[in-house]
Amino acid sequence: MNKHINNVAVIGSGIMGxxxxxxxxNIGVEVLLLDIVPRELNDKEKAKGLTLQDKAVRNRLVNDSLAASLKSKPSPIYHPKFASRITTGNLEDDIAKVAQVDWIIEVVVERLDIKKKVFDNLEKHRTPGTLITSNTSGIPIKFMSEGRSEDFQQHFCGTHFFNPPRYLKLFEIIPGPKTSKEVLAFLDNYGEQFLGKTSVVAKDTPAFIGNRIGIFSIMSLFHTVKEMGLTVEEIDKLTGPVIGRPKSATFRTVDVVGLDTLVHVANGIYENCPKDEKHEHFKLPQFIETLMENKWLGSKTGQGFYKKVKKEDGSSEILTLDLDSMEYRSKKSAKFATLELTKSIDKVIDRFNVLADGNDKAGEFYRKSFGALFAYVSHRIPEITDELYKIDDAMKAGFGWEHGPFQIWDAIGVEKGLELIKSEGNKPADWVNEMLASGNKSFYSVKDGATFFYSIPKKSMEKVPGQDAFIILDNIRKSNEVFKNSGVVVEDLGDGILNVEFQSKMNTIGGDVLAGLNKAIGLAEKDFQGLVVGNQAANFSVGANIGMIFMMAVEQEYDELNMAIKMFQDTMMRMRYSSIPTVSAPHGMTLGGGCELSLHADKVVAAAETYIGLVEFGVGVIPGGGGSKEMALRASDTFRKNDVELNVLQEYFLTIGMAKVSTSAYEAYDLGILQHGKDIVVVNKDRQIATAKAHAKLMAEAGYTKPIKRKDVKVLGKQALGMFLVGTDSMEAGKYISEHDKKIANKLAYVMAGGDLSEASLVTEQYLLDLEREAFLSLCTEKKTLERIQHMLKTGKPLRN
Incomplete structure (x- = not known):
């Protein structure tokens, strides 16, 4: 099916629409957003003398909804200017415009009668061949397409986005009785390639895949919390990051999503799945009924399982609901010996065996919850899907689980998982024992860099489809390893391109990482054609190893610290001036040194969800790995004839001085961190390494030439320095910054001005690097800088002193 999506119509402008x-x-598509016409004027409209016929009134609902969405945090849009791609209207005056779009997406209230009326109206105007889909979270697709034309039914299916659509990757595609295979294949590919999603084709069963398993898991916990006498805090401690789930874990997540939303889906499953062997698990426990009666629905009502209150001294406190008394109390700490055993285990997948073997209440909890989950997912095949990997994909992409149920089961061991199932009085589906009997001892395996899964219908290991567009580092790390130390692994990506993958905690950059980077560049220059710096952890890099810097500064080992900073600078410059192309692939948090590394690559292939910035001011220093130099250089390259050059330089100065961090890769262009015409953004993070490799290969094949070292960086000297110093004086006088903030800013000003030169001059990069390193080292001798670093190490938060 050769189709291009240039325009879409979204029907319904609520939070989801x-x-x-x-x-x-976000992805460059023009959008027509439509909603109903208000039936009466509001007070503001009456005061202005407007009527129901005025366009501002008729489009009020859609415009107010979109405005509220654009103001929400986190933002649904990559860059404010992208909102201009959305045109609003109403379902009476503008419905005929749907004839001009390539795809119509219905996102109205979850009532079949209302959806059918909307489809009646749409079919009068829809052009034959136009895709038309519903974002329903549970209404059967077959009911929605009843009575529609043949062309409508062939091009109709469910396309279930998860909220918020920008951040959650799951894109469930649910065919109706007559949906054409070409439409399904197109949407499957479009979701992955263009929307940046994990596309999962599901069967038309209640709640589809993600919500069926996810709501079961939550409802199972609701019953377990009472059965085991656990607290809200304890469940959230046990079901959060320690097992690769979001920080909001269970109860905080329910508060954010809204208890009513969860209850709506749970009730739908309870009513529509009478043959589900765990049918009673979807029945609401009494404490949930009480919360619903009290309208304690979570964040939207100001209280749920947690409640934020103001204390007498004006400070805030978050209270927790006691599930026995149903009254709020101060939060209690939650500690378990079993969790302490996992603190030294960095990889989540390696923790599950330890957790399931625990001898305390935590171990008992994990055995119960894993046993129930494993049994449940085994019985959902073939009911909700024929392939087990789709269940794992749905839970990872829709609920933020780092590993899906079958991956966790594999980590514990299939046979051990069966013991957990039986110990809880459950039974697995027959196919699991049949799989073991056939000689297959796991649900997944890796072969030749590809992931295989156990196909139940074929009773054999089959390659997971769609992964040819990806490079999965976990799959190639052992077989393609070229070099390894405690900081990095260097892998051969094929076609003459190496990848250097950080392996330190939070991917911080210390001596071993820098040594590994240098080794990788040397290997690439000798025997390969290009180098990618990329990984597939949660974050690219949170910056330099400030613990190492702190220890050197406290011990006053300034010569060693000077050498460490020089090694960082020299490594960045080696990336810039190597004889092979270097490509950085940042994603997630890319802060401080991680940002500096990207600034020095020949090209950046950034994931759309990249939060990048030079944040060193937060720990009392300036960027010391070439970042301060690079921003001065980029300002110089931006100077144009008749520019007020001081104003240009000031923008780059403020990017560092205000520790600005982009909230998407597209915002990084505004900060001067990414460069138009050179750096690119990919929406699907899973494709990032493969795309970076392709660009490194292309640059090499195009005849890459080693850059010539820069000796032409224009600095403005005393003219710029004077302006910056006056600015920091006034900022301190107005109490916008502290005395120490001023000191740091003045050091940065000295570097970016090129020192106190009497006039504008051309200087080398090394000249600026030397100024930068000197400023960095002098700040490391300051007591208040050490206090800031120590506070960051202890709390993870910046200190203003």
Whole structure:
């Protein structure tokens, strides 16, 4: 099916509809967002003398909804200017415009009768061949397409986005009885390639895949918390990052999503799945009934399982609901010996065996919850899907689990998982024992860099489809390893391109990482054609190893610290001036040194969700790995004839001085961190390493030539320095910054001005690097800088002193 999506119409502008509209705008698609016409004037409209016929009134609902969405945090849109790609209207005056779009997405209230009326109206105007889909979270697709034309039914299916659409990757595609295979294949590919999603084709069963398993897991916990006498805090401690789930874990997540939303889906499953062997698990426990009666629905009502209150001294406190008394109390700490055993285990997948073997209440909890989960997912095949990997994909992409149920089961061991199932009085589906009997001892395996899964219908290991567009580092790390130390692994990506992958905690950059980078560049220059710096951890890099810097500064080992900073600078410059192309692939948090590394690559292939910035001011120093130099250089390259050069330089100065961090890769262009015409953004993070490799290969094949070292960086000297110093004086006088903030800013000003030169001059990069290193070292001798570093190490938060 050769189809291009240039325009979409989104019908319904609520939280979900506006979010979907914003995400299509994110990827460059023009969007028509429509909603109903208000039936009466509000007070503001009456005061202005408007009537129900005025366009501002008729489009009020859609415009207010979109405006509220664009103001929400986190933002649904990559860049504010992308909102101009959305045109609003109403379902009476503008419905005929759907004839001009390539795809119509219905996102109205979850009532079949209302959806059918909307489809009646749409079919009068829809052009034959136009895709038309529903974002329903549970209404059967077959009911929605009843009575529609043949062309409508062939091009109709469910496309279930998860909220918020920008951030959650799951894109469930649910065929109706007559949906054409070409439409399904197109949407499957479009979701992955263009929307940046994990596309999962599901069967038309209640709650589809993600919500069926996810709501079971939550409802199972609701019953377990009472059965085991656990607290809200304890469950959230046990079901958060320690097992690769979001920080909000279970109860905080329910508060954010809204208890009513969860209850709506749980009730739907309870009513529509009478043959589900765990049918009673979807029945609401009494404490949930009480919360619903009290309208304690979570964040939207100001209280749920948690409640934020103001204390007498004006400070805030978050209280927790006691599930026995149903009254709020101060939060209690939650500690378990079993969790302490996992603190030294960095990889989540390696923790599950330890957790399931625990001898305390935590171990008992994990055995119960894993046993129930494993049994449940085994019985959902073939009911909700024929392939087990789709269940794992759905839970990872829709609920933020780092590993899906079958991956966790594999980590514990299939036979051991069966013991957990039986110990809880459950039974696995027959196919699991049949799999073991056939000689297959796991649900997944890796061969020749590809992931294989156990196919139940074929009773054999089959390659997971769609992964040819990806490079999965976990799959090639051992077989393609070229070099390894405690900081990095260097892998051969094929076609003459190496990848250097950080392996330190939070991917911090210390001596071993720098040594590994240098080794990788040397290997690439000798025997390969290009180098990618990329990884597939949660974050690219949170920056330099400040613990190492702190220890050297406290011990006053300034010569060693000077050498460490020089090694960082020299490594960045080696990346810039190597004889092979270097490509950085940042994603997630890319802070401080991680940002500096990207600034010095020949090209950046950034994931759309990249939060990048030079944040060193937060720990009392300036960027010392070439970042301060690079921003001065980029300002110089931006100077144009008749520019007020001081104003240009000031923008780059403020990027560092205000520790600005982009909230998407597209915002990084505004900060001067990414460069138009050189760096690119990919929406699907899974494709990032493969795309970076392709660009490194292309640059090499195009005849890459080693750059010539720069000796032409224009610095403005005393003219710029004077302006910056006056600015920091006034900022301190106005109490916008502290005395120490001023000291740091003045050091940065000295570097970016090129020192106190009497006039504008051309200097070398090394000249600026030397000024930068000197400023960095002098700040490391300051007591207040050491206090800031120590506070960051202890709390993870910046200190203002």
């Amino acid at each position: 506006s979010g979907i509209a914003c995400h299509f705008a």
